Amino acid sequence: MYFDKEFDNIVKEYLMHPKVQEMSKYKHHGITRLEHSIRVSYHTYKVCKTLKLNYKEATIAALLHDFFFNEVETENGYNRLIYHPSYAVENVKQYFKINKFQEDIIRCHMFPVTIIPPKYLEGWIVDIVDNTASIYERCYSSINSLVATTNVIALALISIFK
Ligand SMILES: [Fe+2]
Ligand SMILES: [Fe+2]
Numbered sequence: 530m531y532f533d534k535e536f537d538n539i540v541k542e543y544l545m546h547p548k549v550q551e552m553s554k555y556k557h558h559g560i561t562r563l564e565h566s567i568r569v570s571y572h573t574y575k576v577c578k579t580l581k582l583n584y585k586e587a588t589i590a591a592l593l594h595d596f597f598f599n600e601v602e603t604e605n606g607y608n609r610l611i612y613h614p615s616y617a618v619e620n621v622k623q624y625f626k627i628n629k630f631q632e633d634i635i636r637c638h639m640f641p642v643t644i645i646p647p648k649y650l651e652g653w654i655v656d657i658v659d660n661t662a663s664i665y666e667r668c669y670s671s672i673n674s675l676v677a678t679t680n681v682i683a684l685a686l687i688s689i690f691k
Pocket of ligand 1: 594595613614638639
């Protein structure tokens, strides 16, 4: 998807895991949760590497920052925002080994919605990249819906007047 050999090597092992692949079944901002996670992971990789930070561990944490599934189904919208990072941390620990640095990035990626801020600069970067990606994805999906609706209306008008 992003044609960067080093990025591919960092995320490869995780992306091949069936539980990570399962994220492709869930819709997230108009795309799949897996697509969103890869986007956040890639841009985290680029920014953290440029700033000479701990980019490898941050890239993996970013890939797994939304590693939640059905756990939030029964929650209302606000609770989903607040609780999904904790579900993600618990799920990640079931399948992978992460360190405190990565746990903090995942747990605090929704700051300021969740009260505790990230401890590390890399955590702030994931938080900002995630927000930017979410806004972009929501706009992109709205524009796509608008284009699709316009196309349907145009086709209907053409079929009426031709
Ligand atoms: Fe999230
Ligand atoms: Fe996210």
